[in-house]
Amino acid sequence: MIANVGRPLEFDPDTVLEAAMQVFWAKGYEHTSMQDLLVAMNLSKSSLYQAFGGKQQLYQHCIARYADQLVGLLYRELAAAPSGWRFIEGFLHSVLDDVAAPCTPRGCLVMNAASEFAQGTPEIAQDVAKSVERFRGALQSAVERAQREGDISPERDARTLANYLVSSMSGLKVQAKAGADALTLKGIIEVVLKALS
Amino acid sequence: MIANVGRPLEFDPDTVLEAAMQVFWAKGYEHTSMQDLLVAMNLSKSSLYQAFGGKQQLYQHCIARYADQLVGLLYRELAAAPSGWRFIEGFLHSVLDDVAAPCTPRGCLVMNAASEFAQGTPEIAQDVAKSVERFRGALQSAVERAQREGDISPERDARTLANYLVSSMSGLKVQAKAGADALTLKGIIEVVLKALS
DNA sequence: TTTATTGTGGAACATATGGTCCATATTGGC
């Protein structure tokens, strides 16, 4: 449906969207100004509005992109992991990267969106719900694999455990943002894992 | 240190602070405008600035107030609870009130602040850290009581379990904001509790 | 009653915000 007429884009949509996502991720929606975005994306205002429609729509694109990337990564890591259980361990421990990184913890873009907007903005609430659902799906696959492999009792509800993992991860990310150190987070992670086995 | 000279205040500082807190709690810092605050507090701009210094300082007052109220409530509820374990159960289940309420889930003001500002604003990061520490203290008391009462193994580290509870609660609150229903939350809470026993 | 001190209302401020518009530039098709 793309007409190959007219002046071609001078930027790569994927690249600039990635740049926008990084800014929103680091600063949140309201803390991010159009100026921030234009600089990071290296775009003129017209191009941005023409290509993405506006700030909120761009944000929604970023949420979708973030979910795509993360869900894809999760499934790839799960496929590559020696076991479902080890994948889950690795998943939870990945929060330690947040505090180890030089920049301030950014949390999870989707949960940040949930926290910032809650149900206040229906379109975003829907994007958030859809993304969370996808996260849950990926983690549920891991739980089910761990159940098949005997590391988690097959009698437990995989869906519930997946929800628990999503919730625990978002809790951990917030703690990281709140200033918790690596040792504290490790302690929490151990307890989180205990509930699964 | 209060000189009883000059024109007296026409408002009750405690009342207007409570009103401000409710607004910040419901809408977050950036989503709250001075106008919102002035209307809710029923104050003139001058009075607000004279009494609280400005938006951010008012916000910090609100964080402190929120922590005071919540920590006080937790200790009172713990004292009144039939057991430490029952208190912890009740504490976690209180997240269900968020989704049952007619208004949109507000989460925890302090965790919202952590999420919105992270380490970006040192003064607020410090307020957040201090408040989280107080929450942890209250929950640690509950854990220790449950340990004395035989509901939690005394061999486990009470501090770590308290951190786990703080993290789990903030995770649950975010899930509520993200649109999780009561049943989903209940499922998660059950798993959270399993890790303690 | 005068004076010192503090609070209040509202005007005014500089700035930053997200968003729009149009002239111009660059391409593909005829």
Add this chain to the structure above:
DNA sequence: GCCAATATGGACCATATGTTCCACAATAAA
């Protein structure tokens, strides 16, 4: 080369922001 179609740069806009300031009001002390 011409035309239709699309992209770009930048000026422009209305508005909302947090904040400051000052004239005036209200109280306590002298």
